Amino acid sequence: MISLVVPTLGRPSLATLLDALAGQLGELPGAELLLVDDRRDDTGELSVPGALATYTKVLTGRGAGPAAARNLGWWAARGEWVVFLDDDVVPAPDWARRLRADLAVPDRVGGVQGVVEVPLPGRRRPTDWERGTAGLADGRWITADMAYRRAALIAVGGFDERFPRAYREDAELAHRVRRGCWHLVRGRRRVTHPVRPESRWVSLRTQRGNADDALLRRLYGRTWRAELDLPPGRRTQHVAVAMAGTAALAATALRAAPLRSDRARRTLGVLGGLAALGWAAGTAEFTRDRVAPGPRTPDEVATMLVTSALIPPLAVVHWVRGWWRARAVPAGALVTADGPGAES
Template sequence: MISVVVPTLGRPSLAALLDALAGQLGELPGAELLLVDDRRDESGELAVPGALAAYTKVLTGRGAGPAAARNLGWRAARGEWVVFLDDDVEPDADWSRRLVEDLAVGARVGGVQGRVTVPLPADRRPTDWERGTAGLAEGRWITADMAYRRAALVAAGGFDERFPRAYREDAELAHRVRRAGWRLVRGHRRVTHPVRPESRRVSLRTQRGNADDALLRRLYGPNWRRDLDLPPGRRPRHAAVATAGAVASVAAVLRALERPGGRRRALGVVATIAGLGWAVGTAEFARARIAPGPRTPDEVATMLVTSALIPPLATVHWVRGWWRAQSVPAGAVVTADLPGAGC
């Protein structure tokens, strides 16, 4: 039996996903679809196509994020395999057939990842946001389309609900599944993940994920990126640029308050050097984001402004996450905060 779990906020993209599943779910042995409605407000019932009605159960989430919603879904599922899909993907026409083939694996394989295609504009270079979304195609063990053996989820304890965003919670679970002795492999089924429209502030909002990175650092030590199969990040450079900017600002203020003399000159030197470091670091970051993009006036302006704001914002979120993580025992085995969870 195969259970499909979809946490959702009721976005318009859900309709496209359900339409794609409507013609395929009946091809899965003992199929069931569990929609976890994680909206915080009462926005009415989710619209389920008639072809899916016999297979579908709608669960009400707590508005606590995708990790909690997925836990609710898989714990209510009856299948030996639980397939997690995001509500903004569109399965290929042969997705169900290939899923069955993907799950014909050895007994110690605990998870099989699907393949993700992110369509990008053919007539121009992709924007910063589009390139970021395209990175999902190379992501490891992401729950855009990830099937887990139920026994593996039980052994690992499910998703850690201290990760409230759609960020790192899937990689962290995959790490614990492997530590529990299961193998993870890539399959051949495929879904399309369109780039959804976003505001110009999206890169600033995503910096909140640095707080989750701080928790991972606390849990798994300095090699957490390597252990969780995550690419290197820019946080050390962001911290250096943010520090340089802060030093330049403080030195400039103190210099303005000082009387003429050697101390005032020294503060001027510090402000100049630190300010130059901030300017060089910010310019390098902006160039790295602008060069591969479409270089339209709007995109360039957005990159210039956000490249100046991201380093301090990322650092603040990291420090906030680090502070909260101090109460977590280093190296602790994380389990979901739900009845019956455990490793």
């Protein structure tokens, strides 16, 4: 038996997903679909197509994020395999048939990832947000379409609910599953992940994920990126740029204050100038890296200029906030079948 778990905020994309599944679940004998409504407010019941009614159970989440919603779903699931889908993907017409083939694997395979395709505009270069979404196609063990044996989920305790965002929580679970001597493999089923419309300032909002990175650093130490098989980030550069900008502002403020000598003013002027130059160079380099592969329209360039100046300090602030919250977490305190516990 196969259980499909879909956490949702009731976005319009859910209807597209359900329509795509409606004609396919008959190919999965005994399958069940668990929708976890994770909306914080009561905005009405989720609409389920009639063809899915006999397969579907709607669960009410706590609004605590996708990790908690997925846990609620798989705890209620009855299948040997639990397939996690995001509510904004579109399964291919042969998805269910290929899923059956994907799950015909040896007993020690604990998870099978589907292929995620992100359609990008064909007549222009993709924007920064579109390129970021396209990165899902190369992601490892992402829950846009990821199947786990229920036994593997039970063994490691499921998702760590201390990660409240759709960011790193799936990579962290996959790492614990592999540490538990289960194998993860890639399958051949396919889903499409359209780029959803977003505000031009979305890159500022996504910096909140740095708080989750701080928790991962606490749990896994300095090698957390290598352990979780994650690409290198820009934290070192962001810290350097943020410090340079702060130093430039501090030197300017001190230089304007009453001082005993002109020499002090000149020294602060030189130091402030060097710091401002470092900030400008770092910001220009970051902006160039984001503008060059994009469409280079005036609106996109302006957005990149503003956000490239704001992202480094925001990233550092969120990292520090996450570090402060994680400081009381014992190093290596991972999730176990009974909840958070010490595991070395």
